[in-house]
Amino acid sequence: MSNTKQSSPTVIRVLIADDHVTVREGLAAIIGRQSDMVVIAEAANGQDCVDRWLECRPDVALLDLRMPILDGVGAIQAIRREDPSALLIVLTTFDTDHDISRAITAGAKGYMLKDAQREELLDCIRGVHAGETRISPLLVAKLAAGVSGEMLTSRELEVLTLLARGHSNKDIGARLSIGETTVKSHLRSIFSKLQVLSRTEAITVASRRGLIHL
Structure with missing residues (x-):
């Protein structure tokens, strides 16, 4: 990665956390081709994600929900305890209202499914970096449906x-x-x-x- 790209003040520094190496490599390739983004670190589990965040202080992190040692929600909570302004995006295959609710409650600023279009993901990263909360309308509807029901004890x-x-x-x-x-x-x-x-x-x-x- 060139020095010019890394030194640009508009470049979004991204951390990728997923326990599947092929997913990390694919995301790194997609993000690496963007002129306004650079992958500065990768993590293979939730604890590693927390450690890498504290070490590198990325602008945005993409993390899966299901990871060994510490799951995505646990990682979000740990990071937010150290850095309440952390910008974290869940990128997962799980789309239940319970999963979405747990992630958003923990402090995630975005929630994307892994089958989302490439441009949707990139737009989500840019939007969250700009201070927006990004959840697709379909997932918002699922979350609303779950919240409307009574919670189990x-x-x-x-x-x-x-x-x-x-x-x-x-x-x-x-x-x-x-x-x-x-x-x-x-x-x-x-x-x-x-x-x-x-x-x-x-x-x-x-x-x-x-x-x-x-």
């Missing part, structure tokens, strides 16, 4: 997770040290909040929304 999520793993009400009660009647009460609340009528439907909807991972 941590206990309800525990019950739902065990339900998805095939446990009976009796097993769930034993594992969580609660009675079967209490388990049934939690399930009624879960069904109501998810607007479903059966255990199978609850698992399907919860998985689609990213509340549980099968």
